[in-house]
Amino acid sequence: MTTLIEAPPSDADGLLPSKKKSSGGGLGTYLLIRFLLIIPTIFILVTMVFFLMRVIGDPITAAQGGRLPPEALAQRIRDAGYDRPIIVQYLEYLGQVATGNFGTTITDRRPVVEMLATFGAATLELAINALIVALLVGIPLGLIAAYKRDKAPDAVLRFFAILCYATPVFFAGLLMKLTFSVWLGWFPVAGRASTRTELAMGGLASPTGIYWLDALRSGNMAAFGDIASHSVLPAVTLGLLTAGVFLRLVRTNVIGTLGKDYVEAGRSRGVSNFRLVTKHAYKPALIPIITVMGLQIALLLGGAVLTESTFEWKGLGYQMVQYLNARDFVAVQGIVVLLAVIVAITNFIVDVAAALIDPRVRY
Amino acid sequence: MTATTESGRKQPFIYRLPVISHFRTSVGLQRGMLVTGLVLTVVFLLTAAFAPVIAPYGFAQLSDASGTFPAQQPPSAAHIWGTTVGGYDVYSRVLWGAQTAFVVIVVAVVMSIFLGVALGLLSGYFGGWLDRVLVVIADAIYAFPSLLLAIVMSIVINRGQSSFWGGIVACSVSISVVFVPQYFRVIRAETIRLKAEPYVESAKVVGASSIRIMGRHIFKNATRTLPLIFTLNASEAILTLAGLGFLGFGIEPTSAAEWGFDLNKAIADASSGIWWTGVYPGTAIVLTVLGLTLVGESMNDLNDPRLRGRRKSVGKTPAGGPDSTAGAQAALEAESRVL
Amino acid sequence: MAINKKALQSAIALVGVSAFALTACTGPSGGGGGSSAAATGPIAYGTTDKVTALDPAGAYDNGSFMVMNQIYSFLLNSKPGSADPVPDLAESSSFTTPTEYTVKLKPGLKFANGHTLDSKDVKFSFDRQTKINDPAGPASLLANVDSVTAPDANTVVFKLKLANDQTFAQILSSPAAPIVDDEVFPADKLLDDDSIAKAKAFYGQYTIETYKKNELISFKAWPDYKGALGKPANDAATIKYYADPTNMKLDIQQGNIDVANRSFSATDIDDLKKDSKVKVNVGPGGEIRYITFNFDTMAYGTKAADADPAKALAVRQGIANLVDRQAVADQVYKGTYLPLYSNVPSGFLGANESFKEAYGDGGKPSLDKAKKVMTDAGVTTPVSLNLQYNPDHYGKSSGDEYAMIKDQLEKSGLFKVNLQSTEWVTYSKASRADEYPEFQFGWFPDFSDPDNYLTPFFPEGGFLKNHYNNPTVNDLINKQLTTVDKSARESAIEDAQNALAKDISTLPLLQGAQVAVSGSGVKGVDTTLDASFKFRLGTVSK
Secondary structure, three states: OOHHHOOOOOOHHHHOOOOOOOOOOOHHHHHHHHHHOHHHHHHHHHHHHHHHHHHOOOHHHHHHOOOOOHHHHHHHHHHHOOOOOHHHHHHHHHHHHHOOOOOEOOOOOOEHHHHHHHHHHHHHHHHHHHHHHHHHHHHHHHHHHHHOOOOHHHHHHHHHHHHHHHOOHHHHHHHHHHHHHHHOOOOOOOOOOOHHHHHHHHOOOOOOOOHHHHHHHOOOHHHHHHHHHHHHHHHHHHHHHHHHHHHHHHHHHHHHHHOOHHHHHHHHOOOOHHHHHHHHHHHHHHHHHHHHHHHHHHHHHOOOHHHHHHOOOOOHHHHHHHHHHOOOHHHHHHHHHHHHHHHHHHHHHHHHHHHHHOHHHHO | OOOOOOOOOOOOHHHHOHHHHHHHHOOHHHHHHHHHHHHHHHHHHHHHHHHHHHOOOOOOOOEEOOEEOOOOOOOOOOOOOOEOOOOOEHHHHHHHHHHHHHHHHHHHHHHHHHHHHHHHHHHHHHOHHHHHHHHHHHHHHHHOOHHHHHHHHHHHHHOOOOOHHHHHHHHHHHHHHHHHHHHHHHHHHHHHHHHOOHHHHHHHHHOOOHHHHHHHHHHHHHHHHHHHHHHHHHHHHHHHHHHHHHOOOOOOOOOOOOHHHHHHHHHHHHOOOOOHHHHHHHHHHHHHHHHHHHHHHHHHHHHOOOOOOOOOOOOOOOOOOOOOHHHHHHHHHOOOOOO | OHHHHHHHHHHHHHHHHHHHHHHHHHOOOOOOOOOOOOOOOOEEEEEOOOOOOOOHHHOOOHHHHHHHHHHOOOOEEEOOOOOOEEEOOEEEEEEEEOOEEEEEEOOOEEOOOOOEEOHHHHHHHHHHHHHHOOOOOOHHHHOOEEEEEEEEOOEEEEEEOOOOOOOHHHHOOOOOOOOOOOOOOOOOOOOOHHHHHHHOOOOOOEEEEEEEOOOEEEEEEOOOOOOOOOOOOOOEEEEEEOOOHHHHHHHHHOOOOOEEOOOOOHHHHHHHHHOOOEEEEEEOOOOEEEEEEOOOOOOOOOOOOOOOHHHHHHHHHHHHHHOOHHHHHHHOOOOOEEEOOOOOOOOOOOOOOHHHHHOOEOOEOOHHHHHHHHHHOOOOOOEEEEEEEOOOOOOOOHHHHHHHHHHHHHHOOOEEEEEEEOOHHHHHHHHOOOOOOEEEEEEOOOOOOHHHHOOOOOHHHHHHOOOOOOHHHHHHHHHHHHOOOHHHHHHHHHHHHHHHHHHOOEEEEEEEOEEEEEEOOOEOHHHHOOOOOOOOHHHOEO
């Protein structure tokens, strides 16, 4: 039971046929196989969401079920082609997706690709903001907790981390809103920008959709300030939740590494604990940290349903619930395909990074 | 190899039970965390068990001998935590809500463990195509947005019906669909690792059957991390249930009391100065999740020799044992899917 | 045990108190800071409704129709403060024969993009509705139109299937009837919103300047508008779309928007009423809530083992005697819904309170009457009811509403209620496929006419498919639809309501009010809250 046979934390390796050190399993082969695995994952997700969405009902009944007689409803469903054999619809959909045609949403009639771009930009902006908070808070505090391990600061920080995680994000969001916008009046209640800024952003020639970037590019500092003040509460609410994860992750892994033989050796030679944490211990701790952070980032990019709903942030997560309620399968399918791609690519990048940091991971 | 790794001496059975052995191993702050967690968890469990006795009213009760309950009354003698917009007694609903939360946790996590452990063992032990297919599927489900999955499942399974058990089963199944891949990953990774251990190899050489090896040797060892994952996923189950309730896919108030649902209803109240409808169920969620997570975290620390508090008398701990890494990893990965 | 209870109580009470300290300071005081850039700028309107499409052929919902009302015109439209259609694009209109409705257009009309607006566009607008017949569109409203012809540039003739249709003027101001530009819209398929905005295919009080679907729309008053609504009281307006009514509420309290319309929760409105900085405007509402009885599957229904129409009627009458509408309206809806005592809601031609007269005690429930009617018919009590409601389509309060009704019915000892809820898509199908014996439903009118509360519902079970069929009622309903004389029509409507109250195909419960909240110094909101249910941004000023 030495560290030499320790199973690497990433388990994608288990999939790879060549597990022996011998076969020409170079980095290139590893990456190729790893990359090809993205395809079945996406295919399974597309299939899953397609059939699940057909099971839970059609958009026409959802919209008109309260007004039309059943026959008229059935006629409209027939007209729309939703009564054809499901396998025919499925093959048709696969054919469309294969040719890059994702269709037009049913409930608000926008091309899926454009819809994804619009809401994806909003989600990306929120994810970046939250990630900044999470990294700024989570990593330093995690290092401090590891460094001050089992002392009062560690206890306080760990309690803080668990509290961040234990508070449902909508409850935290509500308390934040009531405190900082209604009571203290420091920040706006919700939304991505005030109406004036929204209009200014809407008038730009080729907007990225990420408001603060657009504001910077157009040199509109007033708008930038407005956007920044709108960003604070959602970013902090979501960021703290993620920071709680990062804090615990960093702490656990750094302590774990500090216990390793070579670190012990360093300590016995009089290297200070602080130096150990900042210079030596962090690198081996990096792989699990990267793995989990990758996943967490993928989740953030997938849209934080509850945060977006609480803060009026019209991104993918919020929209997905709207489309789901309206049984807009075209839209939900589109969003899930995008999520699948994001998660798959993030996982890929994470595995590649892990393979580069520690070559043993490949085998 | 039992839960107790502290020494080779055979301990009395009771000391080898997960939580108790953890308690005995713990010192200082870690003991504090564990105890806090245990207290909160025990309070939660007792509330769930005795809700019918403690609660002054039923969870869906709207009137008593003295007439219909008034709506949105601030806390008073008759309703110590006030009433909701529908006229429900907040105190009673919070107490009953513990019961709902408990049932959902148990059903959800037990369901996930059975499926996840079975599939993980098979996949890890036999490997090959079965393994590859299962891993790809598990990864795909894992990548599926969990709340979306939960929502869709709650519609599919129950056709949106609202009966108590219907709602519970729908919520539990939706939660377990999300959890199964997590258990699967942990157990599979452990199984693969253990398969290479000398004692398993030797069992193979002796000619033990696959079932026997899986059952006796691997299952026992691979599942050591389960109590830990159990507590952490229990918290996640509560948060998912609350998230579902918040989005309007929870259990209707006449079928059961559910904290997330009540909190959802209370959002409008909070901005109107009616604090009592939201604060109590919200706090109940926070405290319950806090308790379970504290227990889980402490157990994680105590399982892992490297993380365990350094007690003076304990000299050398076997460094770098891989045993709980996978568990801790999975537990951490399991977090914060309810964004 | 007691110790644990106490421990839990005090632990939670402690957190509760500190949280109280937090929220108590924040609650009703409303907005403190917040950017109040609302001095001379445009009128900002907030809503939680959504836009499906700006193309009139592709949308049949409140959110889309609200926007259409600002940018399109109709042949006939109602002026603020009234629901009676008056000439809008039309100069005059009337039945020239019982089956021909002729409209003369104002001469020389042009869309905002300069294209001419003449009878060709009108014919085009109606023809494409029928042709496209989109699943989400309002083409079904035009079922009575046989053909549309345009004999000359300023004349349009509608040939109708049913003679003297008294609702036709209303149809011409309904979601099926906005007039669109035939040079921009395709005849056989829908046009997407951005193309419509870009082509400026508008003829309304406003043109759209910026369009971000379901996020923000900015309008500018259009100076060349010559329709019935006149010149708007402001020169620009925006619509902001909200996901969560609480955010909309906080924004109106902080002055970030000037008007907030659909839809607040009852709690929000109750609280806003107490806030001196905003004004809660209430207008008549057309939205109704009712319980439908399935005549086949209810207790003693025609398909039940112990079928007995008299006993089934007694069960329905028992329920009608027991429900306390006022209590539900006050407690659950805090006055945002009012008790409804007839199938036709108050405010419409001929509406009466037939259920108030027939059942209960002057609007209050009556246990004695319920007991009597059920014992007289020989009904064995308690009767088991399987009452169904839907939690996600008719507002979040449905659960509370039905919990209260269950309580009211069970308190009498005459009923045992098994209350169930089901999500909307399943619900709307199952309810009308005989799966639910008693179920909740609601209605929002297509246009402002009493007929819209009768014809869709009752002749031969109507769209509810509840197997109710009373030839007398059918005749009365057909009669009112085609009676030209107003007072004769009114009495036919009254007779129909009285007959319906006797049979109880549906049990009317509540009628919604239109509620719009306006910020300080904002005027003109109450003017537009009339029985046409059209919010016109042009009436608002500050």
